[in-house]
Amino acid sequence: MSHQIGAVKTFQKTDHGVKIITVDNKEVQLSVYSPTVVRVRMAPVNTEVSASYAVVQEATDGFKSITDNKDSIILATDSLKIVVQKNPLRINFFNSMGQWLDGDAPSLGISSQGSEMTSYRKLTDDEKFIGLGEKTGPLNKRELSYVNWNTDAPGYGINQDPLYSTLPFFMGIHSNSVFGIFFDNSYKSFFNFGGSTDSSMYFFGAEGGPINYYFFGASTVTDQLKDYTWLTGRMQMPPLWSLGYQQCRYSYMSQQQLLDVAHRMRQDSIPCDVIYCDIDYMRGYRIFTWNPETYADPKAMTDTLKALKMHLVTIIDPGIKIDSNGYEPYLTGMLHHYFARYPDGQPYTGSVWAGRSHFPDFTRDEVRKWWGENFKVLIDNGVTGFWNDMNEPSAWGQDIPPLIEFGEGNNTVTLKKARNIYGMQMARATFEGTKDLLNGNRPFVLTRAAYSGIQRYSAMWTGDNNPTDDHMLLAYRMINSMGLAGEAFDGVDVGGFLGNPSPDLMVRWMSLGAYTPMFRNHTAKGNTSHEPWAWGEENEILMRHSIQTRYRLLPYLYSSFYATHLTGIPINRTLAIDYTHNEKVYDQRFENEFLFGPSMLVAPVASTNNAEQIFLPDGNWYRFGSDKKYTGNSITWVGSPLNDLPVFIKEGAIIPMQNVVQSTADNGNGIMYLNIWYGDNANSFTYYEDDGTTYQYEKGKYYSRGIDFNPQQKEILLNAAQGDYVSKFRNVHLVLHGFPSGLHLTLNGENLKTMSNTEEQSVDFSNSNGKIAVQW
Numbered sequence: 022m023s024h025q026i027g028a029v030k031t032f033q034k035t036d037h038g039v040k041i042i043t044v045d046n047k048e049v050q051l052s053v054y055s056p057t058v059v060r061v062r063m064a065p066v067n068t069e070v071s072a073s074y075a076v077v078q079e080a081t082d083g084f085k086s087i088t089d090n091k092d093s094i095i096l097a098t099d100s101l102k103i104v105v106q107k108n109p110l111r112i113n114f115f116n117s118m119g120q121w122l123d124g125d126a127p128s129l130g131i132s133s134q135g136s137e138m139t140s141y142r143k144l145t146d147d148e149k150f151i152g153l154g155e156k157t158g159p160l161n162k163r164e165l166s167y168v169n170w171n172t173d174a175p176g177y178g179i180n181q182d183p184l185y186s187t188l189p190f191f192m193g194i195h196s197n198s199v200f201g202i203f204f205d206n207s208y209k210s211f212f213n214f215g216g217s218t219d220s221s222m223y224f225f226g227a228e229g230g231p232i233n234y235y236f237f238g239a240s241t242v243t244d245q246l247k248d249y250t251w252l253t254g255r256m257q258m259p260p261l262w263s264l265g266y267q268q269c270r271y272s273y274m275s276q277q278q279l280l281d282v283a284h285r286m287r288q289d290s291i292p293c294d295v296i297y298c299d300i301d302y303m304r305g306y307r308i309f310t311w312n313p314e315t316y317a318d319p320k321a322m323t324d325t326l327k328a329l330k331m332h333l334v335t336i337i338d339p340g341i342k343i344d345s346n347g348y349e350p351y352l353t354g355m356l357h358h359y360f361a362r363y364p365d366g367q368p369y370t371g372s373v374w375a376g377r378s379h380f381p382d383f384t385r386d387e388v389r390k391w392w393g394e395n396f397k398v399l400i401d402n403g404v405t406g407f408w409n410d411m412n413e414p415s416a417w418g419q420d421i422p423p424l425i426e427f428g429e430g431n432n433t434v435t436l437k438k439a440r441n442i443y444g445m446q447m448a449r450a451t452f453e454g455t456k457d458l459l460n461g462n463r464p465f466v467l468t469r470a471a472y473s474g475i476q477r478y479s480a481m482w483t484g485d486n487n488p489t490d491d492h493m494l495l496a497y498r499m500i501n502s503m504g505l506a507g508e509a510f511d512g513v514d515v516g517g518f519l520g521n522p523s524p525d526l527m528v529r530w531m532s533l534g535a536y537t538p539m540f541r542n543h544t545a546k547g548n549t550s551h552e553p554w555a556w557g558e559e560n561e562i563l564m565r566h567s568i569q570t571r572y573r574l575l576p577y578l579y580s581s582f583y584a585t586h587l588t589g590i591p592i593n594r595t596l597a598i599d600y601t602h603n604e605k606v607y608d609q610r611f612e613n614e615f616l617f618g619p620s621m622l623v624a625p626v627a628s629t630n631n632a633e634q635i636f637l638p639d640g641n642w643y644r645f646g647s648d649k650k651y652t653g654n655s656i657t658w659v660g661s662p663l664n665d666l667p668v669f670i671k672e673g674a675i676i677p678m679q680n681v682v683q684s685t686a687d688n689g690n691g692i693m694y695l696n697i698w699y700g701d702n703a704n705s706f707t708y709y710e711d712d713g714t715t716y717q718y719e720k721g722k723y724y725s726r727g728i729d730f731n732p733q734q735k736e737i738l739l740n741a742a743q744g745d746y747v748s749k750f751r752n753v754h755l756v757l758h759g760f761p762s763g764l765h766l767t768l769n770g771e772n773l774k775t776m777s778n779t780e781e782q783s784v785d786f787s788n789s790n791g792k793i794a795v796q797w
């Protein structure tokens with residue numbers, strides 16, 4: 022039998038909100054985190070409130086007004102009005118203009134069945150849903166349902182669910198408004214956006230734990246993302262090298278083979294920053310060991326890589342092999358009872374690559390600390406990046422007994438509650454530990470499993486995909502959707518993991534890889550080699566060119582990461598962020614399109630299509646490369662040959678680039694190629710630079726410069742540089758696209774250059790730190 026929440030019995034004001042008790046002994050707390058962020062928690066009275074792994078803020082505000090009417094309680098913040106109907110209890114959210122945003126379904130509201138609680142909510146005819154992070158299916162999740170239960174899903178289908186991670190933040194979009202809900206509950210949870218209810222309502226809930234959600238009332242998707250990442254934290258600056266091209270495979274079987282790949286990159290002039298060791302570098306898959314035969318001298322290997330200006334990332338799985346023969350991680354883990362356990366205290370045993378293994382209990386501080394210290398054996402050998410795999414957690418047979426215990430004393434929980442946060446806590450332990458050991462350098466951490474807030478610790482990739490066009494296109498929806506859940510630094514196995522792509526697909530995917538926050542080529546054991554030279558000379562030329570484009574764009578990309586660090590706005594932005602209320606954005610023909618940073622629109626196109634219909638949103642656009650101009654808010658056929666992915670530049674765009682280098686550690690020729698595309702509206706961009714490796718930027722050692730394009734004043738302004746860091750760019754090569762011809766330019770009032778009608782519209786000047794005004 023199900024139980025429906027009853028009427029309000031009592032309510033009282035609390036420090037930061039109100040507490041309601043219902044006639045059926047449920048406690049409902051509403052707490053104000055900010056004028057646009059209100060938490061609603063509903064549980065049987067006296068249920069203990071458990072700490073959140075995701076949330077880094079506390080309720081510090083309160084309601085501006087609380088009005089107790091006969092039938093309802095009205096709660097207001099500066100941005101929201103919340104109406105709590107008393108009998109039966111129903112909560113509805115309105116914006117400050119009185120427009121209804123979201124709320125309980127009149128007939129159901131919050132219901133429970135045993136320990137499972139569900140929030141049934143009103144659905145409007147025009148409502149769309151976006152978000153939930155790493156999910157398959159279309160951009161608009163209306164009529165679909167999803168489950169969060171972190172799962173190892175090799176070769177997943179393009180509609181398969183659940184996958185590896187749990188990022189339960191979604192936004193509803195209707196009648197020109199938006200709202201957001203973050204359901205912070207780590208039990209197996211479910212979301213149903215109206216398909217099976219004949220569109221009468223939508224609902225979400227979990228197998229256990231309270232209904233515990235944060236309602237976001239900001240009026241744009243951009244502000245929703247700012248608020249969500251304020252609540253759950255923002256990413257720190259990644260090491261610059263992790264934005265370079267990353268070459269992986271399962272596995273480079275020896276250090277010689279790995280170094281051969283590195284040398285070949287340099288020989289073939291393929292820019293590259295990162296090579297990976299997959300599981301075979303270990304001694305019999307024992308975590309925190311090196312294989313003494315095949316990786317006999319890892320320090321010499323990383324020294325060579327260092328000389329080539331490359332970094333090594335090694336994989337780390339959670340399972341610690343049962344091996345009492347001098348294997349320290351096992352012995353120490355056993356001695357201190359660091360492993361997840363059965364109720365009688367016996368450590369849980371599951372089998373993974375290393376054979377029978379135990380699994381660290383990452384929910385405990387001391388275990389995370391111990392885990393972090395173990396990275397010494399990697400870091401002492403020059404490893405700077407750490408790839409966390411299998412942390413759903415995965416064990417052969419998948420279904421780990423649900424009663425396995427984690428935590429201590431009063432904080433003991435079972436797998437039912439711990440599973441969805443396990444991978445995040447492993448990534449946290451990895452990040453915190455390696456950050457300590459790296460002496461002020463930034464670690465790069467990559468994880469497969471995750472929970473909300475993961476952006477504070479780690480990048481993510483989308484697991485074991487397939488070498489098909491469908492999967493390639495799906496990848497961009499998933500990455501865009503992870504960006505909507507606060508996780509901006511994502512990658513996908515370029516080329517597909519399980520099996521071999523066609524050469525055309527490989528070439529196309531590499532061209533898209535350049536526009537992916539993390540650009541990594543990876544493939545499974547048994548597949549053909551996936552490095553760029555493995556596809557014939559012509560294809561290698563195309564792939565090299567794609568990777569070069571990535572490196573040319575690094576100043577723009579790194580600056581965009583800085584914006585993400587400050588605001589939470591992702592690198593790859595579904596068009597639903599900036600063009601939320603344009604129906605075309607959700608049209609399945611165009612739903613894969615995204616903005617890469619603020620000003621570049623990328624249209625993923627299947628490798629089989631030499632031309633494609635694309636949607637360009639409002640404004641004028643230029644094709645990247647040819648500068649051919651397009652009028653926006655239109656659907657257009659464009660050419661999409663393998664050597665020219667459809668990428669468009671928004672009018673007014675300010676895109677700083679650099680010359681092609683072979684590694685991000687190369688400073689290049691000292692020239693910033695500042696590209697500006699003409700448009701009628703003013704625009705600005707913040708260029709950002711720092712040493713790329715340390716945390717000195719937190720202490721002011723950075724270089725940032727606002728760049729303005731002002732068509733009305735006929736002026737391009739480089740505002741005075743800020744921060745204590747000296748830019749690597751000594752000169753600026755300003756390239757103007759689509760400007761009127763025959764310009765006469767001045768620099769801070771002095772004559773600079775008169776341009777003929779035929780030459781490239783460009784001009785050079787020195788990058789002095791003061792204000793630089795170029796006028797035409």
Ligand code: MIG
Nearest residue numbers: 271299300336410484485545
């Ligand atoms: O059971 O380490 O998703 O990227 O190459 C497979 C071997 C284990 C799964 C990862 C994949 C990795 C592979 N791993």
